[in-house]
Amino acid sequence: MPVTLKQLAELSGLSIRTVSRALRHDANVASAKREQVLALARKHHYVPNIAARNLKQSERPFIGIIGSGIREEPYIRKLYDLEYQLSEAGYYTLLRIHRNGGDLRSIFQSWVGLVNFVVVLSPLGEEQLRQAGTLSEEFQVRLICIDQQQPAPGFNLVIDRDTGIAQALRHLASRGRSRLLHCGLIANRRQGIDRALRELPQLCCEYLPSGYEFADGAVLGEAIAARDCDAVFFDTDRMALGFLSVAGELGLRVPEALSVIGFDDEPAGAMAMPHLSTVAHPVAAISRTVLEIVRNVAEQPEMRVFTTEFIGRKSS
Amino acid sequence: MPVTLKQLAELSGLSIRTVSRALRHDANVASAKREQVLALARKHHYVPNIAARNLKQSERPFIGIIGSGIREEPYIRKLYDLEYQLSEAGYYTLLRIHRNGGDLRSIFQSWVGLVNFVVVLSPLGEEQLRQAGTLSEEFQVRLICIDQQQPAPGFNLVIDRDTGIAQALRHLASRGRSRLLHCGLIANRRQGIDRALRELPQLCCEYLPSGYEFADGAVLGEAIAARDCDAVFFDTDRMALGFLSVAGELGLRVPEALSVIGFDDEPAGAMAMPHLSTVAHPVAAISRTVLEIVRNVAEQPEMRVFTTEFIGRKSS
């Protein structure tokens, strides 16, 4: 059994109050006694019982995270980083995997009295997001929604795909590229490109719909070779890597004759030949902001936009 | 603020004890009163405060999970499934991402008084595993180690790669295959093949070392075509899928002329053309066993072996 405050008090001959003060580095404790207590605590490996602390305090160290079963790189990275940063900062993260159509109410319910903040990482549908909003009010928790389609009551951290894509396209223009090909089918990518093109009249763009896996990119090789373009933007790094793996055989010289840019900043991209230029998600910034929010309960519910960022490597 | 037991007692005019009994479906409560209490609880959305409950009981609803930053499919699947099954069963999972070289002690320390069981999902080195064992004793928690290299004090759930591989090879033999090629470099795969071959004299095997990503499998295409084999076993589904994506162009007819089998049972394999035969990890069985262990504290520390399983689809 772990040592308790009470035992520490008995062992030191001091009152529980003084021991508590000493451990929390309060002023108003004779430094001799403080040292004595701290030494004793170290000796017995004293660790406060957070369940007991949680009972008293309104500030709770537990944070609920609603994740989904998604296993794609960018998503997992967000989850891991958030998880890591929060626990480094001393919070306890309660992760729940919420499969589509799963019961949100039972999740909130199970967190009553434990959790003050719920981070929604799982991409919820319109209806479910609304439900989450209602539940957050019913159960008195603050919602922190990440990258959702609609804003919900609470904090909304939204990811702006446009910025990174615009940077990427400006980079291509500055390299003298003029005939762009966009491979993929993801709505926010296409939208970002269209918006960026408005300010880049020197760039014209063709579209080639396709899936977003490695194999899809590899298959696209010949279609790309057949087109008269000098730059390709892929919806995902995975596709781009698939394409790079066949580009050599097809006689496409990257980046001399053809610039290639992906999206997601997957680790494999940095090791590919040539190193893949890409657009990165604001993973660290999101975790940092969640941390700021949970630390400073006073802030108002609001919306914050996080920009994606172009990472220029060798392939462009 | 959520309703408490005490408030429910005041509202109903009954004692706190009776309310508690009624809610926990104890016998010895007049059914009229029970109904009254249950109705009241429902009306006010009563949810017990687990922090308070945790303080009293020795059986703790919190389970610590030490994960790693690994983002590979089979690993993530194990994590999600475990996480999902445990929370479905009413447990609270505290996930900590433990990066290599990270401090294990601080993790155990932060869980004192909260957690009775710690699941080690992160693949730990010899030294770290030993340290985890020591810490589990110091902090009085039971260890549940999953798929580790060495056994540790507590429960050890080990995954046996051999069984699935042996099934796969027997399947190939029964199909009349005789010249096998093994592509990859993962030690337990090679070992499993060698063991299985001892009982299958009709099968001879060549080895082709390589990486285990999609691109590695695609690159292997020509080398495989050049060899005189009628079956290929890949260390991972990803490689196998990479190979399948180029097999057609190379004139390799799968499965007529060449059987292809992967390992990991990635979702993509079931959708590939042809559907990929593979060896599956015992994901569900592991989660189920963890659940059994945490439910029944009485069991002795022990080692359990989980077999992998061959899944025959179209590619073999």
Add this chain to the structure above:
DNA sequence: GTGAAAGCGCTAACAT
């Protein structure tokens, strides 16, 4: 500076 004591929400031993 220090200590006594109340109480967070719940469970359970012990009455009645």
Add this chain to the structure above:
DNA sequence: ATGTTAGCGCTTTCAC
């Protein structure tokens, strides 16, 4: 069948 009461380990108000 139901109520009284004493804690679990901690924080915190209030008195000295």
